[in-house]
Amino acid sequence: MATTNPLGIDLDQYKWGFRMPENYVFKSRKGLSREVVEEISHLKGEPDWMRAFRLHSLEVFWKKPLPTWGPDLSSIDFDDIYYYIKPTDRQARSWEELPAEIKDTYERLGIPEAERKFLAGVGAQYESEVVYHSLKEEWEKLGVIFVDTDTAVKKYPDLVQEYFGTVVPPEDNKFAALNSAVWSGGSFIYVPAGVKVEIPLQAYFRINAENVGQFERTLIIVEPGAYVHYVEGCTAPIYTTDSLHSAVVEIIVKEGARCRYTTIQNWSKNVYNLVTKRAVAYRDATMEWVDGNLGSKITMKYPSVYLVEPGAKAEILSVAFAGAGQHQDPGGKVIHAAPYTQSSIVSKSISKDGGRAGYRGLVKVYKGAKGSKCAVRCDALILDDRSRSDTYPTMEIDEEDVQITHEATVSKVSDEQLFYLMSRGIQEDEAMSMIVRGFIEPIAKELPLEYAVELNRLIALEMEGSVG
Amino acid sequence: MRTDTTGLEDGVGRTGFDEATLRRLSRLWDEPAWLWERRRAAWEQFRSLPLPPATHEAWRRTPPERLAWEGLAPVLQEEGSEEVIPRALEGLADGGPTLVLHNGAPARAQGAEALREAGVVFCDLRTAVREHPELVEPFLFRATFRPEENAFTAQHSAFATGGVFLYVPPGVEVQQPLVVGDWLDGEGFASPHVLVVLGPRSRAALVHRRTGLGGGLVNLGAELVVQEGAQLRYVQLQDLPRQVREFGVVRARVGRDATVYSLVASFGASVEKLFVESLLDSPGASSEMLGAFFADDAQHYDVHTLQEHRAGHTGSDLLYKVALLGSARSVFAGLIRVHSGAQKTNAFQSNRNLLLSPESRADSKPELEIMANDLRCTHGSAVSRLDEQHLFYLQTRGLTRQQAVHMIVEGFFSEVLDRLPLEGVRLWLEQKVAEKMGAQAPLGRVAALRGLLEEVAGNR
Numbered sequence: 001m002a003t004t005n006p007l008g009i010d011l012d013q014y015k016w017g018f019r020m021p022e023n024y025v026f027k028s029r030k031g032l033s034r035e036v037v038e039e040i041s042h043l044k045g046e047p048d049w050m051r052a053f054r055l056h057s058l059e060v061f062w063k064k065p066l067p068t069w070g071p072d073l074s075s076i077d078f079d080d081i082y083y084y085i086k087p088t089d090r091q092a093r094s095w096e097e098l099p100a101e102i103k104d105t106y107e108r109l110g111i112p113e114a115e116r117k118f119l120a121g122v123g124a125q126y127e128s129e130v131v132y133h134s135l136k137e138e139w140e141k142l143g144v145i146f147v148d149t150d151t152a153v154k155k156y157p158d159l160v161q162e163y164f165g166t167v168v169p170p171e172d173n174k175f176a177a178l179n180s181a182v183w184s185g186g187s188f189i190y191v192p193a194g195v196k197v198e199i200p201l202q203a204y205f206r207i208n209a210e211n212v213g214q215f216e217r218t219l220i221i222v223e224p225g226a227y228v229h230y231v232e233g234c235t236a237p238i239y240t241t242d243s244l245h246s247a248v249v250e251i252i253v254k255e256g257a258r259c260r261y262t263t264i265q266n267w268s269k270n271v272y273n274l275v276t277k278r279a280v281a282y283r284d285a286t287m288e289w290v291d292g293n294l295g296s297k298i299t300m301k302y303p304s305v306y307l308v309e310p311g312a313k314a315e316i317l318s319v320a321f322a323g324a325g326q327h328q329d330p331g332g333k334v335i336h337a338a339p340y341t342q343s344s345i346v347s348k349s350i351s352k353d354g355g356r357a358g359y360r361g362l363v364k365v366y367k368g369a370k371g372s373k374c375a376v377r378c379d380a381l382i383l384d385d386r387s388r389s390d391t392y393p394t395m396e397i398d399e400e401d402v403q404i405t406h407e408a409t410v411s412k413v414s415d416e417q418l419f420y421l422m423s424r425g426i427q428e429d430e431a432m433s434m435i436v437r438g439f440i441e442p443i444a445k446e447l448p449l450e451y452a453v454e455l456n457r458l459i460a461l462e463m464e465g466s467v468g
Numbered sequence: 469m470r471t472d473t474t475g476l477e478d479g480v481g482r483t484g485f486d487e488a489t490l491r492r493l494s495r496l497w498d499e500p501a502w503l504w505e506r507r508r509a510a511w512e513q514f515r516s517l518p519l520p521p522a523t524h525e526a527w528r529r530t531p532p533e534r535l536a537w538e539g540l541a542p543v544l545q546e547e548g549s550e551e552v553i554p555r556a557l558e559g560l561a562d563g564g565p566t567l568v569l570h571n572g573a574p575a576r577a578q579g580a581e582a583l584r585e586a587g588v589v590f591c592d593l594r595t596a597v598r599e600h601p602e603l604v605e606p607f608l609f610r611a612t613f614r615p616e617e618n619a620f621t622a623q624h625s626a627f628a629t630g631g632v633f634l635y636v637p638p639g640v641e642v643q644q645p646l647v648v649g650d651w652l653d654g655e656g657f658a659s660p661h662v663l664v665v666l667g668p669r670s671r672a673a674l675v676h677r678r679t680g681l682g683g684g685l686v687n688l689g690a691e692l693v694v695q696e697g698a699q700l701r702y703v704q705l706q707d708l709p710r711q712v713r714e715f716g717v718v719r720a721r722v723g724r725d726a727t728v729y730s731l732v733a734s735f736g737a738s739v740e741k742l743f744v745e746s747l748l749d750s751p752g753a754s755s756e757m758l759g760a761f762f763a764d765d766a767q768h769y770d771v772h773t774l775q776e777h778r779a780g781h782t783g784s785d786l787l788y789k790v791a792l793l794g795s796a797r798s799v800f801a802g803l804i805r806v807h808s809g810a811q812k813t814n815a816f817q818s819n820r821n822l823l824l825s826p827e828s829r830a831d832s833k834p835e836l837e838i839m840a841n842d843l844r845c846t847h848g849s850a851v852s853r854l855d856e857q858h859l860f861y862l863q864t865r866g867l868t869r870q871q872a873v874h875m876i877v878e879g880f881f882s883e884v885l886d887r888l889p890l891e892g893v894r895l896w897l898e899q900k901v902a903e904k905m906g907a908q909a910p911l912g913r914v915a916a917l918r919g920l921l922e923e924v925a926g927n928r
Contacts, residue, residue, distance in 0.1 A: 068523075069525060358836075380836075380838065382838060382840070382841035383841060384841055385808065385809065385811065385840055385841050385842065386808070387839075387841065388837070388838060388839045389836065389837075389838040390835070390836060390837050390838070391834075391835055391836035391837075391847070392833070392835050393832075393833065393834060393835070393849070394831070394832075394833045395830075395831060395832040395833070395849060395851060396829075396831045397821070397823070397829060397830050397831065397832075397851040398829045399826075400823040400824075400825060400826045400827075400828060400853045401826075401853055402823075402851060402852065402853065403850075403852055404850060404851040404852070405848070405849070405850045406832070406834060406847075406848060406849040406850070407846075407847070407848045407849075408834070408836060408846065408847050408848070409844075409845065409846045410836055410838045410843070410844075410845040410846075411843070411844055411845070412841045412842050412843070
């Protein structure tokens with residue numbers, strides 16, 4: 001069937017694939033060495049403990065092998081990557097101060113728009129340094145801290161040192177070690193006890209230079225009884241060579257607190273997106289990960305929650321969409337390490353045009369975590385006969401008094417659904433797109449409105465021309 | 469029993485698995501040259517292949533060292549002893565054809581006379597390679613088995629100690645189930661091999677019960693070839709002694725419009741690492757895979773299943789149930805793989821684990837790899853414990869707590885056993901479940917309790 005394209009969008013062009021001329025203050029040498037790591041630390045004017053942490057992590061990185069499972073990472077050339085780029089001398093305080101091409105980038109990403117909509121705080125990361133940041137005054141008055149992590153190291157050293165690297169140690173995996181060695185930027189959020197941040201805090205991350213690694217480090221501390229919702233979106237322009245994004249996110253959710261972390265990842269299709277995200281939830285606390293993966297060449301990302309005290313809860317919602325040349329390997333992990341903990345994982349994956357999407361997960365229940373409950377549900381939709389779906393759940397149950405279930409289905413778009421919609425006068429590709437949107441609806445409805453709209457728009461773009 | 473383990477050192481630390489033993493086994497089998505060649509080739513592979521690394525995903529829950537053969541040597545049994553026959557068949561022989569093996573050597577074969585006239589061959593493997601080479605040679609260690617897969621499969625082929633052969637000619641339907649009592653004793657290494665070849669449109673059921681005395685390592689291989697339009701039921705009942713450790717591969721290749729029904733049930737051994745696989749190569753092929761595993765004390769079962777759909781219009785349906793007592797541990801790792809082009813596939817996989825004690829532990833990895841889109845593929849997995857409400861209800865009806873637990877366990881396994889159309893085997897299995905529960909007989913045989921049992925089973 002012929003493809004209609006009423007918007008006249010060139011679908012071969014990645015929507016966010018525009019590219020600004022490079023005009024950086026500092027760009028590190030390609031490749032990784034103790035000197036590069038020391039240079040990064042020096043330029044940032046970091047305390048000794050952080051420099052030592054970076055250097056230790058670098059040793060760990062060198063020792064760790066690449067994962068022997070999952071997507072093929074053998075084509076990553078760690079010596080062909082810039083590990084640090086500093087775009088401006090100092091952080092901008094207002095929008096007007098930003099360099100024109102950076103401003104233009106963000107204009108296209110729609111950040112000022114978000115600002116105009118009175119969103120609580122907007123942090124934007126251009127390459128490795130957070131260049132623009134604002135936070136509503138009332139939150140500041142309540143003691144909420146929302147800054148980039150570099151600033152946090154300088155302004156709140158005690159808080160950072162207390163928690164940094166405690167949830168994801170460098171020894172965790174090769175990419176966590178890499179991030180720990182060369183991290184730059186990311187968000188630091190501290191919500192004092194009892195404070196409920198009603199409007200989501202948001203940050204955009206963006207890779208601009210070619211062969212640049214993006215290694216942001218996010219640390220979120222939610223004190224007892226507090227609530228915060230953090231939203232990040234990611235885009236990168238298209239380059240012919242592959243780039244690497246390897247973030248670490250650490251979250252501490254204390255007694256009775258709740259944290260929701262939403263990511264819509266739409267990296268361009270040559271980015272290796274290898275991210276370690278982990279939260280620790282204490283007594284009666286709730287941690288929620290909402291994770292959307294649309295872009296990147298390869299994504300390996302398994303947001304995890306350690307339920308370490310009674311009554312802690314975890315919820316993981318994951319959507320993956322893999323088109324041509326993409327391998328989405330997302331998932332989730334829940335560790336039940338205390339009694340009466342609960343978790344649920346819902347995964348929806350769609351593969352198309354030879355793409356490969358799936359779910360990889362772990363549910364672990366330690367001995368003594370009695371009364372724990374966990375339900376995992378994975379659904380996959382395969383839109384053509386060249387694409388692939390994988391489901392790799394693992395359940396390790398050391399406790400008798402538990403209820404653990406896992407269910408998964410893989411199917412195609414049903415002919416009956418298509419026929420019904422087309423009998424109502426809807427074109428086949430639009431009908432297909434509607435069905436896919438319906439498929440991901442349980443997760444889309446959990447997103448803030450503008451992200452839900454964006455997700456649906458991206459899905460619609462990916463879906464165009466998918467029939468015939 | 470004759471075990472010859474003298475002077476065996478092969479220079480690579482694989483004591484007892486040297487060329488001298490290989491030759492001794494070959495003489496014992498009185499085998500043709502082609503089989504000697506296969507043994508030798510497998511032995512070369514065995515010598516060069518390392519153990520699978522304990523860090524490998526398929527092995528990290530059961531390190532291969534737990535299946536070590538140090539200090540062991542193949543048991544070289546020349547002739548089977550008649551004494552083992554009653555215990556080997558224990559309640560399974562119901563007048564149909566039977567075969568009893570004693571450490572791989574034939575102890576007795578009977579009841580297959582009528583079948584022989586129809587061209588059916590049902591005998592021990594040593595006899596088969598001598599008397600029916602034309603039927604055995606094209607398939608043995610080739611049809612679905614690959615000696616080069618790892619050190620264990622190479623060891624299996626090189627040091628095969630005996631086994632079962634069944635051939636059913638095209639169009640022949642064998643009505644009665646064929647029963648094999650596979651008896652192992654002594655401290656050593658046994659490598660039983662099962663080769664089943666069902667000709668087009670033929671039909672048969674083979675019940676393979678494995679038991680014995682003593683300890684050691686068992687390395688099992690089963691090749692099931694089900695040709696076009698044929699139907700095979702393979703029931704494997706394992707109640708080996710507690711000192712035995714086992715590695716095994718049970719692999720079926722299913723032809724066009726053919727069906728394999730398998731049931732693997734394990735009660736014995738201390739460690740069992742099994743791979744149960746169905747390869748659906750041709751359109752219309754289908755496979756039912758049932759599993760019943762009941763472990764107690766420190767027993768450790770690690771089972772991998774594979775439903776490999778390589779052609780369109782193929783179907784598979786797997787149900788594996790695991791109950792654990794004491795400090796037993798189980799691992800279920802099941803994969804459905806649907807290859808590109810295998811459209812109109814229907815694949816189901818269900819794993820249910822029942823934890824009966826606070827010290828037991830179950831891991832479950834139900835996996836899907838799907839490369840076709842026009843299909844239906846579903847899997848589910850659950851780990852749960854006894855439902856106190858069910859127990860309470862049963863106790864209000866006058867059952868002791870122990871009986872109530874027993875009844876729930878019976879109900880749990882009945883979902884698998886009720887799908888087995890072999891009444892005698894089902895009763896045998898229920899008896900084994902009862903014995904594990906420390907009871908004299910299955911509760912389900914008490915008619916007055918049957919309704920209650922179904923009520924509970926319906927809730928699981």
